[in-house]
Amino acid sequence: MSTSLSELESRVGEEVGVSPWLEITQERIDTFARAIEDFQWIHVDRSRAKSSPYGTTIAHGFLTLALLSHLAETTFSFSDRKMGVNYGLNRVRFTAPVPSGSRVRARFVLAKYDKLEGGVQVAWNVTLEREGSDKPVMVAEWIGRHYY
Numbered sequence: 001m002s003t004s005l006s007e008l009e010s011r012v013g014e015e016v017g018v019s020p021w022l023e024i025t026q027e028r029i030d031t032f033a034r035a036i037e038d039f040q041w042i043h044v045d046r047s048r049a050k051s052s053p054y055g056t057t058i059a060h061g062f063l064t065l066a067l068l069s070h071l072a073e074t075t076f077s078f079s080d081r082k083m084g085v086n087y088g089l090n091r092v093r094f095t096a097p098v099p100s101g102s103r104v105r106a107r108f109v110l111a112k113y114d115k116l117e118g119g120v121q122v123a124w125n126v127t128l129e130r131e132g133s134d135k136p137v138m139v140a141e142w143i144g145r146h147y148y
Contacts, residue, residue, distance in 0.1 A: 002077040005120050005146050009113045016110050019071040021103040021131060024059050029100055032063045054097050061094035064104065064128055064138050071106040071128075072144075083147045087121065090141040096133065103131040111141065119147035 001017045008016070026046070033044050041048045042058055049057040069086065078084075098104060105128070112123035121143060128138040 001075060002079060004080045005078050005148070006080070008110060008120070008122065011110050012113050014110060015107055017075040017108045019075040019106040019108075021105045022067065022071065022074075023103050024063075024098050024100060026057060026100045029057060029059050029063065032060055032066070036060070036062065038062075054099055057100045059098040059100070061138070064094065064098055065089075065092060065140065067104070067128075068106065068126060068140070068142055072108065072124075075106070075108060078146060080148055081146045085145050085147075087143040087145045090123070090143065092138065092140040094138050096130065096135045096137045098130060098137050104128050104137060105131075116145065116147075119145060121145050 029043055033039050038060060040060075042052055042054070043060055044057065046057055049055075107127045107129065109125040109127075110122060111125045112121075114121045122145075124142045124144070126138075126140045126142050127136045128140075130137045
């Protein structure tokens with residue numbers, strides 16, 4: 001979706017975008033495990049994970065969270081933005097597992113829009129859903145700053 005930052009102001013309370021589906025491969029999980037040095041068996045030990053309640057490995061919660069930037073970039077294009085930065089999160093919950101090989105996408109609802117000098121601060125209520133599941137895998141209130 002392409003729009004301008006100023007056009008967002010009238011969309012508070014609305015779902016503004018839905019990202020494309022993204023596959024969570026075992027390779028992605030293993031790469032993330034190496035990057036953060038978190039080798040919990042449920043994420044990286046395929047043999048042991050077969051006997052887990054999930055029947056396979058699952059993604060790190062922080063991997064799903066870290067994907068928000070990518071999912072947003074594949075969803076939005078702001079014609080008047082020169083730079084955007086992650087400002088933080090007010091709340092995050094990992095509500096269901098993300099099994100290896102599943103696909104996820106994000107739904108972005110604009111919760112808040114505040115003008116800043118040279119830009120805007122927005123808060124998104126983000127729901128990350130897994131294909132084929134009725135339960136979201138993550139919900140978050142994510143704050144970003146975008147500059148003209």
